Amino acid sequence: xxxxxxxxxxxxAPASLAVSAAxxxxxxxxxxxxxxxxxxxxxxxIVAKFDGPGPSGIVVLPDGRTxxxxxxxxxxxxxxxxxxxxxxxxxxxxxxxxSLPGAVPAKCLVSVHGMTTDRQGRLWVIDDGKRAGHPLQPxxxxxxxxxxxxxxxxxxxxxxxxxxLPDSHMNDLRxxxxxxxxxxVFVTDSSFGTKPALVIVDVATQQARRVLTTHPAILPEAGFxxxxxxxxxxxxxxxPQLVSGGxxxxxxxxxxxxxxxxxxxxxxxxxxxxxxxxDPTSDDTVLAPAIRDEGEKGVADGLALDDHxxxxxxxxxxxxxxxxxxxxxxxxxLRDPRALSPDGIFATADHVYCTFGQWNRLxxxxxxxxxxxxxxLLVRFPIEQPQPYDAVPKGQKA
Numbered sequence: 001x002x003x004x005x006x007x008x009x010x011x012x013a014p015a016s017l018a019v020s021a022a023x024x025x026x027x028x029x030x031x032x033x034x035x036x037x038x039x040x041x042x043x044x045x046i047v048a049k050f051d052g053p054g055p056s057g058i059v060v061l062p063d064g065r066t067x068x069x070x071x072x073x074x075x076x077x078x079x080x081x082x083x084x085x086x087x088x089x090x091x092x093x094x095x096x097x098x099s100l101p102g103a104v105p106a107k108c109l110v111s112v113h114g115m116t117t118d119r120q121g122r123l124w125v126i127d128d129g130k131r132a133g134h135p136l137q138p139x140x141x142x143x144x145x146x147x148x149x150x151x152x153x154x155x156x157x158x159x160x161x162x163x164x165l166p167d168s169h170m171n172d173l174r175x176x177x178x179x180x181x182x183x184x185v186f187v188t189d190s191s192f193g194t195k196p197a198l199v200i201v202d203v204a205t206q207q208a209r210r211v212l213t214t215h216p217a218i219l220p221e222a223g224f225x226x227x228x229x230x231x232x233x234x235x236x237x238x239x240p241q242l243v244s245g246g247x248x249x250x251x252x253x254x255x256x257x258x259x260x261x262x263x264x265x266x267x268x269x270x271x272x273x274x275x276x277x278x279d280p281t282s283d284d285t286v287l288a289p290a291i292r293d294e295g296e297k298g299v300a301d302g303l304a305l306d307d308h309x310x311x312x313x314x315x316x317x318x319x320x321x322x323x324x325x326x327x328x329x330x331x332x333x334l335r336d337p338r339a340l341s342p343d344g345i346f347a348t349a350d351h352v353y354c355t356f357g358q359w360n361r362l363x364x365x366x367x368x369x370x371x372x373x374x375x376x377l378l379v380r381f382p383i384e385q386p387q388p389y390d391a392v393p394k395g396q397k398a
Contacts, residue, residue, distance in 0.1 A: 040337070041334065042381055044380075045381070046378070047380050052374075054372070055068045055069065056112075056114070057115035058346045059117055061117070066084065067083070067115065068355065069082055069112035069113055069125065072130070072132060078101055079100070080093070080096075081100075082112045094151045105129060109125070109144065110127055110141075111130050112125045113128050114173055119177050119256075124143065124145050124175050126172060127143070129159075130169070135166070136168070142156060142158050143173065168189045169191050170199070171188045171189065174252040176252060184203065186198065186250060186252070187199040188249070189246070190263075192245075196219060197210040198210070199211075211283070215288055217270040220235055220245060220263055220265035221268075227317055228360050235265045242365055243264065248264035249261060249313070254307060258274060259274050262313075267297065268295065268296055269297040269311075269313075270293055271291075271292045273290060297311075298315045298318070299316055299317045300316075301343050307347075310324065312345055312347060314343065315342065319338075320335035321352065338356060340357075340361070341356060341357050341358055343357045343359065347383065352381055355378050356376060
């Protein structure tokens with residue numbers, strides 16, 4: 001057969017035949033060379049799916065009551081900014097008047113982001129006060145404590161200058177009731193601009209102060225890059241390509257003696273003694289030398305400690321959640337392609353809960369195109385991996 005007739009005959013062969021013939025060769029080339037660390041891992045239960053506003057903060061009480069925050073700083077939505085999940089519905093919490101959009105920022109919740117509980121079982125939320133497309137209004141940024149036993153507000157602490165800046169993003173918080181007459185709140189201001197800080201608030205006096213505003217442990221890492229959904233994204237303060245900012249994740253040990261924290265745009269983890277942080281006389285000259293660099297922990301948004309002081313870190317680069325044990329070792333707890341921008345995270349006695357908000361897909365990071373696809377997810381996984389059953393008695397060979 002002449003060459004030109006051979007080529008014509010080959011091109012006329014059925015496509016399915018050509019593909020099937022190529023498959024064995026392709027499989028032979030890739031056999032044993034696949035990345036075994038990209039597939040799903042761990043036990044994942046979908047607790048809730050959300051249309052409409054994306055979820056962020058999460059708290060689950062021992063009795064199962066579940067609270068979720070829906071911030072308005074990215075999208076100025078008309079739904080509840082703090083809701084309790086009840087019978088398949090998001091019920092505005094603690095009331096429609098306080099959780100739905102209101103006229104007086106100081107008397108309602110504007111944009112709830114992080115949340116936590118204290119040792120009395122009360123719910124604490126940080127309201128960053130920011131509505132997309134609007135400047136920060138006086139009284140909008142606040143710390144609110146609600147007692148779930150009565151559904152009443154126990155504390156409403158308005159954040160003001162100089163602790164609050166016009167471009168502040170009050171992101172997350174933890175509360176120690178062992179420091180101060182009525183407790184001390186530690187807030188991460190990751191900043192919508194370039195001025196992050198830790199903000200420390202005495203509950204009794206409502207006095208707040210900004211600390212460590214120029215320390216590397218608080219600031220975004222210059223030149224930072226992450227691979228998000230397979231795309232390289234750089235930290236560009238004026239033209240952001242990814243969810244970025246300063247100190248963000250925060251976690252308090254069970255004895256309330258140490259505070260962990262990490263910038264969003266960083267792979268490092270830091271800690272400080274709470275006694276020093278809560279002391280109003282401790283300025284940066286005292287605090288900075290006491291910062292402990294705990295090493296790398298990957299890229300993280302939310303942080304959470306369980307009852308055994310094991311630290312769970314979300315990871316938006318690898319769609320996973322890791323656990324850091326007290327000896328500094330890490331364990332993969334969950335990896336799933338649906339874990340897009342794992343954000344709010346909360347540990348109960350037996351499960352870790354996390355929201356997947358797809359924040360990396362917002363239009364502001366993608367040339368004006370909103371890539372998010374509902375539903376958004378709230379998931380959980382067990383703190384201890386379930387052990388398989390075995391019919392053979394322990395210690396005996398099969």
